Amino acid sequence: MSDQNPRLGILLMVITMFIFAMQDGISRxxxxxYNVYMVIMIRYWVFAAFVVTWSxxxxxxxxxxxxTTQPFLQFFRGALLALEVVVMVIGFVRLGLVESHAMFATYPLLITALAVPLLGERVGWRRWMSVAAGFVGVLIILQPGMGVLSPDAIFPLASAGMFALYGLLNRYVARRDPSTxxxxxxxxxxxxxxxxxxxxFWEPMTAGDWAWMLLLCASSILGHYLLIRAYELSxxxxxxxxxxLQLAFASVxxxxVFGDIVRPNVALGTAIVVAAGLFALLRAARPSAR
Structure with missing residues (x-):
């Protein structure tokens, strides 16, 4: 396509991930x-206004x-994403940005595993090995045999599973509906x-926190716009x-800002999960490239 610009697309993706990481910090x-439901509700009000204006x-x-010919599925997919954001923000509050993002990074591997039963896709042994490696990385992060496994880990792990299902539903609805x-x-x-x-769950907010809320909403609009442009350009x-990179930015x-501690097992486990996820993404891209 004549309007493709891969380098600019990559740059916009990097900027978008930085913005999304800042959103995570503001959300935390x-x-x-304040109540997490109210915070996400206001964020979605502004997002919906942007979507209506954009459309x-x-x-x-x-x-x-x-x-659309599949309104129920489209509505369910969007609702699932909203609830996933709620679960993930709860994880930010209880576990911190570092460990939450470390476990959330498993979602590409979950997409690989779930694509077989839900979409009927073929997954080779190499990608199955990446899923297994990612599972080992999660075990290293959680340290289940060391007596330090936190019950709050369920939040980022559940969020990763919900986001993986959301990603698969995106693929499914794309067979009949355009991205708009x-x-x-x-x-x-x-x-x-x-x-x-x-x-x-409405609560009164201070003027200073309303400023943070407005910044959260504005960054959400900018982030989604840049993400759309990135996928248009590359x-x-x-x-x-x-x-x-969102994991890296959010960890820093x-x-x-929040005084999170990067434990050695979290750093090692995250490296394994990210490497496995990147391998799965690259392997998945090869058939489409051919």
Whole structure:
């Protein structure tokens, strides 16, 4: 395509991951003071407004963006992402950014494993070995035989599983719906679900924290816009590995701002998980390249 610019696409992906890491830090700060449902609800209100505006200025408008033959699946997929964000933010508050992101990094491996029964995809032995290696990395992080396994680890691990299912549903709905429709339902269904939950947990916020909330919402809009542009400018297989930079950025933020500690087993386990995930991503991209 003439409008492709892989280098710019990679640069935008790196910037997007930095923005998303900053969002994680702001979310941890706000959710540590206010109810997490309310925080995510307000974030989704602004995201939905952005989605509606984005869809209305594109060809066909909102009518075309909302046109789908699989509305239940689209709504469920968007609601699942919203609930996944809630679970992950709870993990940030209870475990910190470093360990939460370390365990969340397993989601590409879960996508590989679940793609077989859910989408009927073929996965070779090399990718199955990467899944097994990633599982070993998680065990190193958790240290289940050392008496230090935290019950709060369920939050980032559950979040990784939910996000993996969300990613697979994205692939499934893409067989019949364009990305504009999927993006529209991501914002709308998430806002509906979070409003039904979060409106019961409303708390007054200080002026300073409203400033943080506005920054969170603004960064969410900017991050999603840059992510869209990145995928428009470059092939997904070329920029997807750079998504792991969010782990690096969030870890630095956790250590510097929140005083998180990077334990040796977490660093080693994370390195194994990331290496296994990158291998799975690269192997998955080879058939499409051919």
């Amino acid at each position: 700060h706000l959710a540590g003071t 209305s200025i594109r060809a066909g408008g909102i009518r075309r963006a909302a046109s 429709v999927t993006f529209f339902y991501t914002g709308i269904s998430g806002a509906v679900v979070m409003t039904l939950i979060g409106v019961w 092939e997904a297989s070329a920029i997807q590995p750079f998504a792991y 933020l956790g250590v510097v």
